[in-house]
Amino acid sequence: MKARLQKNNTKTRIMEKNKFNEVKNGVQQIIDFIAEKNAREANNKLVEVSEDLDELLDFAEEDEDLIEISRYQVLLNQLHQRIIGLNGQTTGPI
Secondary structure (H helix, E strand, O other): OHHHHHHHHHHHHHHHHHHHHHHHHHHHHHHHHHHOOOHHHHHHHHHHHHHHHHHHHHHOOOHHHHHHHHHHHHHHHHHHHHHHHHHHOOOOOO
């Protein structure tokens, strides 16, 4: 029974690690969209990544996972401010 629980915990940790990798890749895509001044796609991706983080938060059990999630939440908030800034900029002639 204990071995089965350990195996399930290991499997869960691997799935969480994969999910964190997905979040990391999503954050990079947001940064790329911001660099391209594509606020709409950046915002869409930000919403998607935020939902992934919320899901991770719902199932987080380890303190280190909570810390990692909070770091990404702070980063997403900063990126959101950048996106808002992009929406205020004009990219074409006035």
